[in-house]
Amino acid sequence: MSEENLGPHSIPLQRWIECAPFEELLGMEIVNADQGQATLTMPFRREFANGGSVMHGGALVSLADTAAVMALKSCVPPATHFGTTDMSVRFLRPLIQGIVTAHAQVEQGQERQWLARVDLQNENNETVVEVSAVFKISRRKLTTVAEEA
Template identity: 30%
Template sequence: MERSRTFGWEDPGILNAAMGQDSGLAVMRDWLAGRLPDPPVAAALGMTLEEVEQGRVVFALVPGEEHYNPIGSVHGGIYATLLDSAAGCAVLSILPKGTRYTSLDLNVKFLRPVTVDTGKVRAVGTVLKSGRRTAFAQVELVDSADRLLAHATSSCMLFPA
Protein backbone atom coordinates (compact mmCIF):
# COMPACT_ATOMS: atom_id res chain seq x y z
CA MET A 1 0.00 0.00 0.00
CA GLU A 2 1.35 3.40 -0.98
CA ARG A 3 1.91 5.88 1.81
CA SER A 4 2.07 9.66 1.54
CA ARG A 5 3.01 12.61 3.67
CA THR A 6 2.05 16.25 3.30
CA PHE A 7 3.69 19.16 5.08
CA GLY A 8 3.96 22.91 4.76
CA TRP A 9 6.36 25.61 5.83
CA GLU A 10 6.56 29.35 6.19
CA ASP A 11 8.81 31.82 4.41
CA PRO A 12 12.41 31.02 5.46
CA GLY A 13 13.27 34.70 5.01
CA ILE A 14 11.44 35.53 8.24
CA LEU A 15 13.82 33.50 10.41
CA ASN A 16 16.82 34.60 8.34
CA ALA A 17 15.93 38.30 8.76
CA ALA A 18 15.63 37.85 12.54
CA MET A 19 19.26 36.70 12.65
CA GLY A 20 20.40 40.24 11.83
CA GLN A 21 18.10 41.87 14.38
CA ASP A 22 19.07 40.16 17.62
CA SER A 23 21.52 37.79 19.31
CA GLY A 24 21.51 34.13 18.37
CA LEU A 25 20.10 33.18 21.77
CA ALA A 26 17.21 35.65 21.42
CA VAL A 27 16.41 34.34 17.94
CA MET A 28 16.51 30.74 19.17
CA ARG A 29 14.23 31.59 22.11
CA ASP A 30 11.75 33.32 19.77
CA TRP A 31 11.82 30.27 17.51
CA LEU A 32 11.19 27.93 20.46
CA ALA A 33 8.30 30.14 21.68
CA GLY A 34 6.68 30.08 18.22
CA ARG A 35 7.25 33.79 17.56
CA LEU A 36 9.43 32.78 14.60
CA PRO A 37 8.66 29.98 12.15
CA ASP A 38 10.55 26.71 11.91
CA PRO A 39 13.00 26.52 9.03
CA PRO A 40 11.73 24.43 6.10
CA VAL A 41 14.14 21.55 6.87
CA ALA A 42 12.42 21.06 10.23
CA ALA A 43 9.06 20.67 8.51
CA ALA A 44 10.50 18.34 5.86
CA LEU A 45 12.04 15.99 8.43
CA GLY A 46 9.55 16.45 11.26
CA MET A 47 12.16 17.62 13.76
CA THR A 48 11.31 20.04 16.55
CA LEU A 49 13.29 22.41 18.72
CA GLU A 50 12.64 21.45 22.36
CA GLU A 51 15.16 23.34 24.51
CA VAL A 52 17.41 26.37 24.19
CA GLU A 53 19.91 27.90 26.56
CA GLN A 54 23.21 29.63 25.98
CA GLY A 55 25.58 27.07 24.47
CA ARG A 56 23.05 24.20 24.50
CA VAL A 57 20.08 23.17 22.34
CA VAL A 58 17.92 20.07 22.02
CA PHE A 59 16.16 18.94 18.86
CA ALA A 60 13.77 15.97 18.76
CA LEU A 61 12.50 13.65 16.07
CA VAL A 62 10.01 10.82 16.10
CA PRO A 63 11.34 8.38 13.49
CA GLY A 64 8.88 7.35 10.81
CA GLU A 65 8.95 5.12 7.76
CA GLU A 66 9.56 8.23 5.65
CA HIS A 67 13.05 8.37 7.22
CA TYR A 68 13.95 4.78 6.27
CA ASN A 69 16.75 3.58 4.04
CA PRO A 70 16.55 0.33 2.01
CA ILE A 71 17.66 -1.83 4.98
CA GLY A 72 14.71 -0.86 7.19
CA SER A 73 16.21 1.69 9.56
CA VAL A 74 16.52 5.46 9.70
CA HIS A 75 18.90 6.74 7.03
CA GLY A 76 22.24 8.07 8.30
CA GLY A 77 21.59 11.35 6.50
CA ILE A 78 18.60 11.94 8.78
CA TYR A 79 20.83 11.40 11.84
CA ALA A 80 23.46 13.69 10.34
CA THR A 81 20.96 16.46 9.62
CA LEU A 82 19.59 16.29 13.16
CA LEU A 83 23.11 16.28 14.62
CA ASP A 84 24.30 19.12 12.36
CA SER A 85 21.26 21.20 13.31
CA ALA A 86 21.87 20.73 17.03
CA ALA A 87 25.58 21.53 16.76
CA GLY A 88 25.03 24.60 14.60
CA CYS A 89 22.19 25.96 16.70
CA ALA A 90 24.18 25.42 19.90
CA VAL A 91 26.84 27.65 18.31
CA LEU A 92 24.17 30.11 17.18
CA SER A 93 22.94 30.38 20.77
CA ILE A 94 26.24 31.98 21.86
CA LEU A 95 26.60 34.45 18.99
CA PRO A 96 26.07 38.19 19.41
CA LYS A 97 23.88 40.25 17.10
CA GLY A 98 25.57 40.67 13.74
CA THR A 99 27.45 37.36 13.76
CA ARG A 100 26.54 34.29 11.74
CA TYR A 101 28.00 30.81 11.38
CA THR A 102 28.32 28.01 8.87
CA SER A 103 29.37 24.42 9.41
CA LEU A 104 32.92 23.60 8.36
CA ASP A 105 32.73 19.90 9.16
CA LEU A 106 30.65 17.26 10.86
CA ASN A 107 32.13 14.01 12.16
CA VAL A 108 29.44 11.45 12.95
CA LYS A 109 29.68 8.09 14.69
CA PHE A 110 26.60 5.87 14.33
CA LEU A 111 26.37 3.60 17.36
CA ARG A 112 22.91 1.98 17.24
CA PRO A 113 20.21 1.61 14.60
CA VAL A 114 17.09 3.76 14.87
CA THR A 115 13.67 2.51 13.72
CA VAL A 116 10.06 3.50 14.28
CA ASP A 117 10.18 1.25 17.36
CA THR A 118 12.93 3.42 18.89
CA GLY A 119 10.45 6.22 19.60
CA LYS A 120 11.38 9.84 19.99
CA VAL A 121 15.09 10.64 19.78
CA ARG A 122 16.80 13.79 21.04
CA ALA A 123 19.90 15.51 19.70
CA VAL A 124 21.59 17.42 22.52
CA GLY A 125 24.11 19.92 21.20
CA THR A 126 26.61 21.79 23.34
CA VAL A 127 29.37 24.26 22.54
CA LEU A 128 32.80 23.03 23.58
CA LYS A 129 34.85 26.11 22.69
CA SER A 130 34.40 29.34 20.80
CA GLY A 131 36.88 31.87 19.48
CA ARG A 132 36.69 34.89 17.20
CA ARG A 133 36.56 32.89 13.95
CA THR A 134 35.67 29.32 14.89
CA ALA A 135 33.45 27.48 17.34
CA PHE A 136 33.39 23.78 18.20
CA ALA A 137 30.36 21.78 19.32
CA GLN A 138 29.43 18.21 20.14
CA VAL A 139 26.10 16.43 19.90
CA GLU A 140 24.71 13.25 21.41
CA LEU A 141 21.70 11.54 19.86
CA VAL A 142 19.84 9.64 22.59
CA ASP A 143 16.62 7.66 22.94
CA SER A 144 14.02 7.99 25.71
CA ALA A 145 16.18 5.81 28.01
CA ASP A 146 19.18 8.10 27.33
CA ARG A 147 20.99 5.36 25.40
CA LEU A 148 23.57 6.86 23.07
CA LEU A 149 22.56 6.25 19.44
CA ALA A 150 25.06 8.51 17.68
CA HIS A 151 27.69 11.11 18.48
CA ALA A 152 29.02 13.99 16.44
CA THR A 153 31.47 16.86 16.61
CA SER A 154 31.36 19.94 14.44
CA SER A 155 33.50 22.96 13.64
CA CYS A 156 31.72 26.15 12.65
CA MET A 157 33.14 29.24 10.99
CA LEU A 158 31.97 32.54 12.49
CA PHE A 159 31.62 35.66 10.35
CA PRO A 160 29.90 39.07 10.32
CA ALA A 161 26.32 39.16 9.05
Protein backbone atom coordinates in the same frame (compact mmCIF):
# COMPACT_ATOMS: atom_id res chain seq x y z
CA MET B 1 4.50 33.08 25.38
CA SER B 2 6.36 32.28 28.60
CA GLU B 3 10.06 33.00 29.06
CA GLU B 4 11.04 29.30 29.07
CA ASN B 5 9.61 28.91 25.55
CA LEU B 6 11.95 31.54 24.13
CA GLY B 7 15.07 30.57 22.26
CA PRO B 8 18.17 32.42 21.17
CA HIS B 9 17.60 36.16 20.81
CA SER B 10 14.18 35.90 22.54
CA ILE B 11 12.47 34.36 19.53
CA PRO B 12 9.86 31.68 20.33
CA LEU B 13 11.58 28.32 19.87
CA GLN B 14 9.05 26.89 17.43
CA ARG B 15 9.53 29.90 15.13
CA TRP B 16 13.10 28.74 14.44
CA ILE B 17 11.76 25.51 12.93
CA GLU B 18 8.94 27.29 11.08
CA CYS B 19 11.62 29.37 9.33
CA ALA B 20 13.48 26.23 8.23
CA PRO B 21 11.35 24.10 5.86
CA PHE B 22 13.77 21.14 5.80
CA GLU B 23 13.84 20.84 9.59
CA GLU B 24 10.06 21.20 9.69
CA LEU B 25 9.73 18.44 7.06
CA LEU B 26 11.80 16.13 9.27
CA GLY B 27 9.53 16.90 12.23
CA MET B 28 12.23 18.43 14.42
CA GLU B 29 11.18 20.18 17.60
CA ILE B 30 13.34 22.40 19.78
CA VAL B 31 13.03 21.52 23.45
CA ASN B 32 15.49 24.17 24.62
CA ALA B 33 18.43 26.27 23.46
CA ASP B 34 20.32 28.33 26.00
CA GLN B 35 23.87 29.16 27.11
CA GLY B 36 25.62 27.00 24.52
CA GLN B 37 23.39 23.97 24.90
CA ALA B 38 20.40 22.74 22.95
CA THR B 39 18.04 19.78 22.99
CA LEU B 40 15.98 18.86 19.93
CA THR B 41 13.78 15.88 19.10
CA MET B 42 12.76 14.18 15.86
CA PRO B 43 10.36 11.27 15.34
CA PHE B 44 11.25 8.09 13.48
CA ARG B 45 9.21 8.08 10.28
CA ARG B 46 8.93 5.23 7.82
CA GLU B 47 9.47 7.62 4.91
CA PHE B 48 12.88 8.56 6.38
CA ALA B 49 14.02 4.94 6.78
CA ASN B 50 16.38 3.13 4.48
CA GLY B 51 15.65 -0.27 2.94
CA GLY B 52 16.40 -2.03 6.22
CA SER B 53 13.73 -0.08 8.15
CA VAL B 54 16.48 1.86 9.94
CA MET B 55 16.39 5.66 10.19
CA HIS B 56 18.47 7.11 7.36
CA GLY B 57 21.83 8.45 8.52
CA GLY B 58 21.31 11.70 6.62
CA ALA B 59 18.21 12.50 8.68
CA LEU B 60 20.13 11.81 11.90
CA VAL B 61 23.07 13.98 10.84
CA SER B 62 20.63 16.78 9.93
CA LEU B 63 19.19 16.63 13.45
CA ALA B 64 22.69 16.75 14.97
CA ASP B 65 23.72 19.71 12.80
CA THR B 66 20.54 21.63 13.62
CA ALA B 67 20.99 20.98 17.35
CA ALA B 68 24.58 22.26 17.18
CA VAL B 69 23.41 25.34 15.28
CA MET B 70 20.76 26.10 17.91
CA ALA B 71 23.34 25.73 20.69
CA LEU B 72 25.66 28.13 18.82
CA LYS B 73 22.86 30.62 18.13
CA SER B 74 22.31 30.80 21.89
CA CYS B 75 25.87 32.18 22.28
CA VAL B 76 26.36 34.65 19.44
CA PRO B 77 24.80 38.06 18.73
CA PRO B 78 21.68 38.26 16.53
CA ALA B 79 22.36 38.25 12.76
CA THR B 80 25.71 36.46 13.21
CA HIS B 81 26.46 34.32 10.16
CA PHE B 82 28.43 31.10 10.40
CA GLY B 83 28.87 27.79 8.65
CA THR B 84 29.82 24.22 9.42
CA THR B 85 33.43 23.68 8.32
CA ASP B 86 34.04 20.17 9.65
CA MET B 87 31.92 17.31 10.95
CA SER B 88 32.76 13.85 12.24
CA VAL B 89 30.02 11.27 12.73
CA ARG B 90 30.07 7.93 14.57
CA PHE B 91 27.03 5.71 14.07
CA LEU B 92 26.87 3.43 17.13
CA ARG B 93 23.56 1.59 16.80
CA PRO B 94 20.52 1.66 14.51
CA LEU B 95 17.43 3.72 15.22
CA ILE B 96 14.38 1.66 14.33
CA GLN B 97 11.50 3.44 16.08
CA GLY B 98 10.42 6.18 18.44
CA ILE B 99 11.75 9.64 19.12
CA VAL B 100 15.43 10.49 18.79
CA THR B 101 16.75 13.25 21.05
CA ALA B 102 19.77 15.42 20.24
CA HIS B 103 21.82 16.93 23.06
CA ALA B 104 24.24 19.57 21.75
CA GLN B 105 26.88 21.64 23.47
CA VAL B 106 29.22 24.26 21.96
CA GLU B 107 32.29 26.07 23.20
CA GLN B 108 34.40 28.76 21.63
CA GLY B 109 37.62 27.56 20.04
CA GLN B 110 40.39 29.57 18.41
CA GLU B 111 39.61 32.91 16.75
CA ARG B 112 36.25 32.65 14.98
CA GLN B 113 35.79 28.91 15.49
CA TRP B 114 33.25 27.18 17.69
CA LEU B 115 33.40 23.49 18.59
CA ALA B 116 30.26 21.39 18.94
CA ARG B 117 29.55 17.99 20.40
CA VAL B 118 26.20 16.31 19.82
CA ASP B 119 24.87 13.00 21.13
CA LEU B 120 21.73 11.49 19.63
CA GLN B 121 19.84 9.14 21.93
CA ASN B 122 16.96 6.73 21.42
CA GLU B 123 13.99 6.47 23.78
CA ASN B 124 16.00 4.11 26.02
CA ASN B 125 18.62 6.88 26.50
CA GLU B 126 21.16 4.85 24.52
CA THR B 127 23.50 6.91 22.36
CA VAL B 128 22.93 6.01 18.71
CA VAL B 129 25.11 8.67 17.06
CA GLU B 130 28.00 10.85 18.24
CA VAL B 131 28.87 13.98 16.27
CA SER B 132 31.62 16.54 16.62
CA ALA B 133 31.63 19.64 14.45
CA VAL B 134 33.46 22.90 13.88
CA PHE B 135 31.70 26.13 12.95
CA LYS B 136 33.33 29.31 11.70
CA ILE B 137 31.89 32.78 12.22
CA SER B 138 31.80 34.93 9.07
CA ARG B 139 33.72 38.21 9.09
CA ARG B 140 31.22 39.87 6.80
CA LYS B 141 27.46 40.16 6.71
CA LEU B 142 25.90 37.75 4.28
CA THR B 143 22.63 38.33 2.44
CA THR B 144 20.15 35.51 2.86
CA VAL B 145 17.46 34.45 0.42
CA ALA B 146 14.81 35.78 2.84
CA GLU B 147 16.50 39.20 2.96
CA GLU B 148 16.61 39.40 -0.84
CA ALA B 149 12.86 38.76 -1.21
